[in-house]
Amino acid sequence: MDTPAPTSLIGLLWRAGRFGWQRRRLIHCAWSGFTHRNERIRVSCAQLIRVHYGNKYLLVPSTRIPSQMQPPGGVTKVFSAGRTFLEEIGANAGDDYKFTDKDSDDLRIHVPGGKLVRFLGWYSAANGRERSPEREFKEELVDTGILPGELFATPKLQRYRVKLVGPRYTPHFKCTEVLVHEFFGLDSLTEEQAACLRELQAPENCAPAIGSDAQFGWYTSQEIDSHGRLPDAEQQHWRVAEHAQWMT
Numbered sequence: 001m002d003t004p005a006p007t008s009l010i011g012l013l014w015r016a017g018r019f020g021w022q023r024r025r026l027i028h029c030a031w032s033g034f035t036h037r038n039e040r041i042r043v044s045c046a047q048l049i050r051v052h053y054g055n056k057y058l059l060v061p062s063t064r065i066p067s068q069m070q071p072p073g074g075v076t077k078v079f080s081a082g083r084t085f086l087e088e089i090g091a092n093a094g095d096d097y098k099f100t101d102k103d104s105d106d107l108r109i110h111v112p113g114g115k116l117v118r119f120l121g122w123y124s125a126a127n128g129r130e131r132s133p134e135r136e137f138k139e140e141l142v143d144t145g146i147l148p149g150e151l152f153a154t155p156k157l158q159r160y161r162v163k164l165v166g167p168r169y170t171p172h173f174k175c176t177e178v179l180v181h182e183f184f185g186l187d188s189l190t191e192e193q194a195a196c197l198r199e200l201q202a203p204e205n206c207a208p209a210i211g212s213d214a215q216f217g218w219y220t221s222q223e224i225d226s227h228g229r230l231p232d233a234e235q236q237h238w239r240v241a242e243h244a245q246w247m248t
Contacts, residue, residue, distance in 0.1 A: 002127045012121045050160075050247050067237060075106040120178075181243055
């Protein structure tokens with residue numbers, strides 16, 4: 001059953017706890033939306049997956065940024081019903097990226113500042129968009145052969161955190177932006193799944209040893225917090241993305 005979407009700041013603040021939003025950050029978004037009501041704010045929404053075993057986290061190479069390791073997952077996709085809503089509030093894709101057919105449903109959009117709160121209310125209700133990163137789990141972890149399909153065909157992904165970043169000015173895109181990151185944990189591991197993850201943590205798959213052609217790597221929280229800086233490594237091939245810190 002669909003959850004009604006809050007359409008005002010008061011409604012969004014009232015239900016912020018249920019959706020996992022920080023009220024202070026929502027107020028900041030509302031104020032920025034008001035002050036930029038005649039401008040467009042860039043909004044990028046992503047769903048990311050924490051695969052954690054022992055004291056290490058599984059990261060995979062970015063498909064867009066060379067030599068960067070990051071949590072599995074990606075940009076949230078919008079469905080047809082959601083597209084109708086985005087058209088209604090005047091949101092569009094902008095010209096940040098050269099979109100392919102695969103990217104056409106990405107929630108990496110530009111929203112009129114005066115409609116930012118309404119957009120966040122719609123997103124928090126999770127109607128007309130992907131609700132979990134099951135598709136990304138299959139594409140990035142199972143189809144690539146990192147995790148065996150016979151053990152991880154139906155992963156139990158539980159959302160445990162929503163990280164709202166901004167509004168902030170981004171020099172890269174030369175505009176105000178808001179980032180919405182939903183984090184999902186791979187929970188309730190079976191004994192077989194746990195054994196599989198343990199075997200994947202062979203020394204050659206851990207951060208100090210992984211090479212430039214690695215399909216994945218295991219990092220401790222300290223290595224993630226340092227953006228992958230490895231003082232004892234002979235050569236460092238990878239940098240860890242900033243948003244990986246929000247996962248731990």
